[in-house]
Amino acid sequence: AQSVAQPEDQVNVAEGNPLTVKCTYSVSGNPYLFWYVQYPNRGLQFLLKYITGDNLVKGSYGFEAEFNKSQTSFHLKKPSALVSDSALYFCAVRDPHSGNTPLVFGKGTRLSVIA
Amino acid sequence: EPEVTQTPSHQVTQMGQEVILRCVPISNHLYFYWYRQILGQKVEFLVSFYNNEISEKSEIFDDQFSVERPDGSNFTLKIRSTKLEDSAMYFCASSDYGTSDEQYFGPGTRLTVT
Numbered sequence: 001a002q003s004v005a006q007p008e009d010q011v012n013v014a015e016g017n018p019l020t021v022k023c024t025y026s027v028s029g030n031p032y033l034f035w036y037v038q039y040p041n042r043g044l045q046f047l048l049k050y051i052t053g054d055n056l057v058k059g060s061y062g063f064e065a066e067f068n069k070s071q072t073s074f075h076l077k078k079p080s081a082l083v084s085d086s087a088l089y090f091c092a093v094r095d096p097h098s099g100n101t102p103l104v105f106g107k108g109t110r111l112s113v114i115a
Numbered sequence: 116e117p118e119v120t121q122t123p124s125h126q127v128t129q130m131g132q133e134v135i136l137r138c139v140p141i142s143n144h145l146y147f148y149w150y151r152q153i154l155g156q157k158v159e160f161l162v163s164f165y166n167n168e169i170s171e172k173s174e175i176f177d178d179q180f181s182v183e184r185p186d187g188s189n190f191t192l193k194i195r196s197t198k199l200e201d202s203a204m205y206f207c208a209s210s211d212y213g214t215s216d217e218q219y220f221g222p223g224t225r226l227t228v229t
Binding site for chain 2: 104
């Protein structure tokens with residue numbers, strides 16, 4: 001069975017500093033990995049995904065994530081945090097072997113960027 | 116930019132009542148999903164739908180739940196007899212091709228069962 005772990009409930013970072021939100025996964029075979037962001041009272045917004053190819057993927061709003069197969073990780077990063085990045089971030093994995101499988105989400109990490 | 120829409124944004128109902136949550140997926144998408152998020156918990160999969168039938172469902176999606184695509188645009192989730200534990204935010208999502216494609220989520224319907 002697929003699973004995703006986000007080991008940190010909360011990440012605090014000062015504005016302008018780099019940020020990392022951690023994610024590890026468990027899935028058989030090569031995973032499809034996603035990051036979503038949720039702002040208060042809003043739905044989930046897609047940030048980026050890893051399907052295949054370059055291990056470093058770039059997404060919306062300056063975010064990027066690095067796929068590390070040996071460590072089964074897919075950490076979300078941004079070189080310089082903004083106060084507006086404060087939100088709830090979800091990592092998700094999907095079974096690549098079936099055409100319509102659901103996303104399996106981690107429990108989420110709340111990012112707080114302090115001015 | 117096209118987006119998934121959901122109505123109502125908030126639904127309050129009494130235990131035992133039926134509710135229908137509505138979604139309009141992105142128009143050219145083929146795959147549709149319902150997820151829910153109980154307050155403070157993670158997002159959980161309920162059901163996926165493709166080619167006018169359920170593709171996959173979770174253990175949460177019991178006989179009290181049903182989905183329908185009554186016309187070419189709407190996608191509905193019905194809960195026949197609501198329970199207190201059905202209180203959650205319900206998200207509809209859609210995607211184009213399936214597995215490698217990202218799913219686009221609607222803003223959600225907050226269901227409160229009293």
